[in-house]
Amino acid sequence: MKKVLIPTKLDAIAAETLRADGQYEVIQDPATPLAQQVTRHPDAYALIVRSEDVTPAILDALPALKLIVRAGAGYNTIDIGHARKRGIDVMNTPGANSNAVAEEVVALMLADARHIIAADRSARAGEWEKTKFMGRELAHKTVGIMGLGNIGRLVARRLSGFEVTLLGYDPLVGSDRARELGAEWVDLETLFSRCDYITLHLPENENTRGLVGARLLGLMKRGATIINCARSGVIDEAALRAAKQARGLHFLNDVYEKDEAGPKSVADLADIMLPHLGASTQEANSNAARQAAEQLIGLDRKGITSFIVNRDIPEGLDRTYCELANILARMCRSILGRVMPLKQIETSFYGALEKYSDWLLVPLVAGIWEDFVPSMDYRAARVFLADHGITYNNRRVDQEKGYGNSITLDITSETDSDVLKHISVRGTVTEGNLMVSRINEFDKLYFEPAGDMLMLLYDDRPGVIGTIGAKLAAAGINIEDMRNPHHARTNRSLVIMKINRAPAPEIVQDISRTIEAISAFSFAL
Numbered sequence: 001m002k003k004v005l006i007p008t009k010l011d012a013i014a015a016e017t018l019r020a021d022g023q024y025e026v027i028q029d030p031a032t033p034l035a036q037q038v039t040r041h042p043d044a045y046a047l048i049v050r051s052e053d054v055t056p057a058i059l060d061a062l063p064a065l066k067l068i069v070r071a072g073a074g075y076n077t078i079d080i081g082h083a084r085k086r087g088i089d090v091m092n093t094p095g096a097n098s099n100a101v102a103e104e105v106v107a108l109m110l111a112d113a114r115h116i117i118a119a120d121r122s123a124r125a126g127e128w129e130k131t132k133f134m135g136r137e138l139a140h141k142t143v144g145i146m147g148l149g150n151i152g153r154l155v156a157r158r159l160s161g162f163e164v165t166l167l168g169y170d171p172l173v174g175s176d177r178a179r180e181l182g183a184e185w186v187d188l189e190t191l192f193s194r195c196d197y198i199t200l201h202l203p204e205n206e207n208t209r210g211l212v213g214a215r216l217l218g219l220m221k222r223g224a225t226i227i228n229c230a231r232s233g234v235i236d237e238a239a240l241r242a243a244k245q246a247r248g249l250h251f252l253n254d255v256y257e258k259d260e261a262g263p264k265s266v267a268d269l270a271d272i273m274l275p276h277l278g279a280s281t282q283e284a285n286s287n288a289a290r291q292a293a294e295q296l297i298g299l300d301r302k303g304i305t306s307f308i309v310n311r312d313i314p315e316g317l318d319r320t321y322c323e324l325a326n327i328l329a330r331m332c333r334s335i336l337g338r339v340m341p342l343k344q345i346e347t348s349f350y351g352a353l354e355k356y357s358d359w360l361l362v363p364l365v366a367g368i369w370e371d372f373v374p375s376m377d378y379r380a381a382r383v384f385l386a387d388h389g390i391t392y393n394n395r396r397v398d399q400e401k402g403y404g405n406s407i408t409l410d411i412t413s414e415t416d417s418d419v420l421k422h423i424s425v426r427g428t429v430t431e432g433n434l435m436v437s438r439i440n441e442f443d444k445l446y447f448e449p450a451g452d453m454l455m456l457l458y459d460d461r462p463g464v465i466g467t468i469g470a471k472l473a474a475a476g477i478n479i480e481d482m483r484n485p486h487h488a489r490t491n492r493s494l495v496i497m498k499i500n501r502a503p504a505p506e507i508v509q510d511i512s513r514t515i516e517a518i519s520a521f522s523f524a525l
Contacts, residue, residue, distance in 0.1 A: 001025040002045035003064075004296070007034045007052055010071055011282075014048055014289035021297050038062050048292045051259075054078040059086055069296055071288040072097065072279065080310040091295050091307045095150050096288035097279035101229050102154035104278050105199050108227055108252040112272055113138060138162045144191040145183065146212075147201030147230065148173040149387070155199055156181040167191050170388075172369060174341035174414045177389030187339065192219040197227065203371040204231035207338060212236060217243035225250035229278050232256050232266075241269055254278055306383075311375040317356045320429050321405065322363045326374065327434055327449050327525055328409045328427045329367025334523030335423050335455065336413045342368070344412040345385065346393045351405035357394050364409065404428060406437070442485040442494045449525045451480070452502045456511065457518045460486050460493040464515050468495065471511045477503055492518070 004018055006028040018024040027044075029037060034052050038044070038061040046067040047054065054068060056079050068078060070092045080090045111117060114135040122129050141164050145152045148170035156166055160182055168183035169191045178185035192198065198220070202208045212226070213236035220226070220243065228235055232255045243249055253270040254277060266273060279288075298304035305311060313319055336342075347364065349357040358378035365381040366374035372384055385392050406428040413421045426438040427449070436449050454472075458464055465484060472479060481498040503522050512520035 144195035
């Protein structure tokens with residue numbers, strides 16, 4: 001019998017499912033601290049936890065431990081790096097609480113629109129303030145969903161019965177998938193300017209942190225409502241404070257920098273604030289518990305590794321090629337634009353990489369979407385792409401082309417006019433260094449994709465490189481490396497430069513206008 005510790009208040013379905021399987025001894029004890037339990041059960045094979053801190057000391061006290069399952073999506077309380085060193089797999093259960101959060105969004109919207117909280121307090125005090133609590137109806141309002149992942153899609157479905165107009169924004173979800181949800185895909189500016197309600201469902205990362213700032217908030221209708229059940233850092237709090245005062249916005253909030261008791265910085269801002277109750281339903285707890293148990297059994301019986309978040313690379317695969325797949329995807333995404341939804345991804349893996357094509361899709365997808373965990377598996381990556389309406393094709397390769405161990409990545413994105421836009425790159429590793437050998441029709445580049453980059457496509461003519469260099473020099477920017485191939489058939493040239501610091505957008509725009517560039521991009525790798 002394999003011993004499983006559940007040191008948390010988790011729905012009993014997890015223990016029941018494991019015991020019914022017949023190969024697990026389950027110890028569920030939410031009252032005793034985890035540190036004490038591990039000393040009593042050093043032979044534990046698996047842990048199922050919620051928010052408990054699983055530290056290196058805890059891991060080292062469990063020499064037989066092989067698996068940790070976080071019954072929920074986030075796993076920041078688990079030292080996954082130390083777990084990997086110990087050969088311990090760590091899983092999470094993404095999606096288990098999605099419906100709970102979606103319903104919370106609707107509940108907040110209704111509570112605010114009809115003054116439920118304040119009216120309840122007033123009525124209990126014996127008052128009768130019907131005029132004061134005149135409300136609004138959701139019907140026929142315009143609702144914007146910022147982020148069309150699991151939760152955003154469920155919000156769209158839950159609101160469908162309210163006869164609202166739905167607008168959706170997601171940098172990876174195209175207009176076809178949005179239409180399937182009954183929503184119109186729009187850009188951020190349109191979403192913020194047209195909506196009566198905006199609900200946020202984006203992850204917090206370097207691209208989204210502070211994204212909802214003065215510019216977007218300044219576009220909102222007077223008296224419009226913004227709901228944040230995603231991550232606190234997505235909103236620029238100071239900008240919201242100013243916009244709320246100037247435009248009479250409503251703010252409904254359930255997320256904070258830290259999940260703990262104590263004063264909250266948005267207390268003066270929020271019309272309704274909850275103590276991060278998004279996943280706090282009996283059903284969500286039960287879903288996470290059942291999923292945790294089923295994933296544990298699935299790993300043991302069938303080797304299903306889809307939700308392992310600290311998986312190591314397979315034996316025989318050089319980790320550098322995982323970095324190459326990731327960096328090629330990041331570069332393509334930067335060139336296409338991170339607000340442009342994708343339609344199709346195609347890959348070719350040459351040489352010895354062909355047999356690792358499934359595994360290499362994972363770091364590639366993680367390069368496109370920063371919050372896709374790069375240690376999950378191929379099946380999870382395929383599900384992610386399908387959920388976002390992105391088709392994937394891994395092409396059969398002709399090894400006689402002599403490309404060695406290299407990766408070709410083609411990404412097609414969808415523009416506002418439904419015209420497809422395409423980028424194709426090939427990369428390899430030379431003497432341990434990542435190299436991009438081709439971008440679209442421009443071959444034999446062999447430049448290192450690292451640091452701040454500037455790329456411009458233009459009709460070839462003398463003097464262009466000098467003009468670009470002079471503009472950069474005037475801005476105090478130095479060119480550290482450069483490639484400038486020419487394509488004879490189209491009479492176009494590409495210049496790609498590694499520079500010592502990122503250029504301001506207006507500098508890139510000025511260079512682009514001056515040389516009459518066909519396209520111009522700056523990005524960091």
